[in-house]
Amino acid sequence: MKSVQEKRVFQIENRLKKQGCSMTNQRRLIIDEIMRNGSHFDIESLMAAIRMREPKTARATVYRTVKILADAGMIKKEILGDTHSHYEIAGRDHGHFICTLCGRIIELGCPTLTGFLASAAESHNFTVDRHSIELFGRCGECERKRGMEEAA
Amino acid sequence: MKSVQEKRVFQIENRLKKQGCSMTNQRRLIIDEIMRNGSHFDIESLMAAIRMREPKTARATVYRTVKILADAGMIKKEILGDTHSHYEIAGRDHGHFICTLCGRIIELGCPTLTGFLASAAESHNFTVDRHSIELFGRCGECERKRGMEEAA
DNA sequence: TTCCTTGCAAACACTTTGCAAGGCC
DNA sequence: GGCCTTGCAAAGTGTTTGCAAGGAA
Numbered sequence: 230m231k232s233v234q235e236k237r238v239f240q241i242e243n244r245l246k247k248q249g250c251s252m253t254n255q256r257r258l259i260i261d262e263i264m265r266n267g268s269h270f271d272i273e274s275l276m277a278a279i280r281m282r283e284p285k286t287a288r289a290t291v292y293r294t295v296k297i298l299a300d301a302g303m304i305k306k307e308i309l310g311d312t313h314s315h316y317e318i319a320g321r322d323h324g325h326f327i328c329t330l331c332g333r334i335i336e337l338g339c340p341t342l343t344g345f346l347a348s349a350a351e352s353h354n355f356t357v358d359r360h361s362i363e364l365f366g367r368c369g370e371c372e373r374k375r376g377m378e379e380a381a
Numbered sequence: 382m383k384s385v386q387e388k389r390v391f392q393i394e395n396r397l398k399k400q401g402c403s404m405t406n407q408r409r410l411i412i413d414e415i416m417r418n419g420s421h422f423d424i425e426s427l428m429a430a431i432r433m434r435e436p437k438t439a440r441a442t443v444y445r446t447v448k449i450l451a452d453a454g455m456i457k458k459e460i461l462g463d464t465h466s467h468y469e470i471a472g473r474d475h476g477h478f479i480c481t482l483c484g485r486i487i488e489l490g491c492p493t494l495t496g497f498l499a500s501a502a503e504s505h506n507f508t509v510d511r512h513s514i515e516l517f518g519r520c521g522e523c524e525r526k527r528g529m530e531e532a533a
Numbered sequence: 534t535t536c537c538t539t540g541c542a543a544a545c546a547c548t549t550t551g552c553a554a555g556g557c558c
Numbered sequence: 559g560g561c562c563t564t565g566c567a568a569a570g571t572g573t574t575t576g577c578a579a580g581g582a583a
Contacts, residue, residue, distance in 0.1 A: 339504055442539060
């Protein structure tokens, strides 16, 4: 019985093959590792996870593979204002909330977003192809912890 | 009679002095140049403008001064996903629309934004301190030009 | 005169590229 | 076997830092 993850990896491999990319061990490994770690990742942690399984994998290979996946539209570069790049598995439109205390990233899929995009585009007369919406602040849990610490 | 720009530069200088920063020629020059060029700028064009007036100004000085202004809250770093940093003169909350054809940056100050922020924060139970909202696409003018070119 | 600021060059962090060796099909 | 991919090291970018000399107060 195949897991959801295995199916996803398999699909991605097939799509890449159809585009004329050969499937090598490192590529399989990198794709598998990306799919394993939830929907968001950065190069640094991806590298670490990959080196764990295949220590002599070169940084360049990881960067190149990630670029191929991004060009093929399977992952998307995210702009989080950090010095290093973040990526996520491509999916529907959404924004992010990033907790500046615990680093957690929460997806905003709420319908308000769609409404906001439409009304902004209309009132300024432009066509929106792509967006990057990031809200920074404190998640409920961290906010609560902070309150407790201050009370103490 | 002083121009609006001169007044703004003067105010900023005063605020910096109160914070214990001495006002040097380069700092005055850099602040003046930032204020002159509309509300958005990046280091590269700022450098170019400054070198025009004071050719031996060091990159490091510009970076350092910009950092001071940002720490003092007078300008804000913007996250546009480009490789290099963008800044803008601090003001009220807003988002940006960036035309990917002509590079123009248009501010979104529309009330929908405020509504969106509030509803997103509420429905996900977090506190928003700061946001970065960027929409990428084509402005009305470029969209029209493109239509004409395709018709031809 | 005392401390802060500057210019320069070197260091940095992240990413990309050139090239010979190796692996896929 | 031919071509694509890899690893390595070197080059690139944008930014920051250490330090001696110069300038503000």
